[in-house]
Amino acid sequence: MTKPLSLFAAMLLASAARAATADLSNAPLADVEALALDGRRDAMHALCYRHKYGIDAPQDFGKALRWCSVAAVVGVDSSQVLLAEMFHDGDGVPQDFGRARQWYEAGAEQGHPHALLMLFYMYDGGGGVEVDRPRALRYLERAAADGYEKAVEELDRQRAASRVI
DSSP states (O other): OOHHHHHHHHHHHHTTTOOOOSOOTTSOHHHHHHHHHTTOHHHHHHHHHHHHHTSSSOOOHHHHHHHHHHHHHTTOHHHHHHHHHHHHHTSSSOOOHHHHHHHHHHHHHTTOHHHHHHHHHHHHHTSSSOOOHHHHHHHHHHHHHTTOHHHHHHHHHHHHTTOOO
């Protein structure tokens, strides 16, 4: 991280408690940026998402990393998961399974179902961690219990393959 990002992050952390008040999916990029700079967590996440995927903003992994990092640090679970994906897949950053796991775990602590599913895959297959089947299944079962369709489907596959009792 550069020094300006650190100062920028500190400024945002100081005002991060401001609540979301409106849907930002159709808001102009400049408006979302202004709201994020004012400490709106939903705006921070919107910039993370927009820049990661190039939706309503140019795809820019540097900006995605900046906004995902800031939003993740202030506890936005969806941004924690997007940041984890960036490290997991090496999108705009060197691939780092340890940092991916760290951010997936942060999202999982808040009950984010995709974070739980990704931790299942990591611990089931040894993706950057030691294989730990019981731990993997706990993550999968928790995501499925929350009704996350992808996790329900994976749990059904595991049962069909007799990998879950």
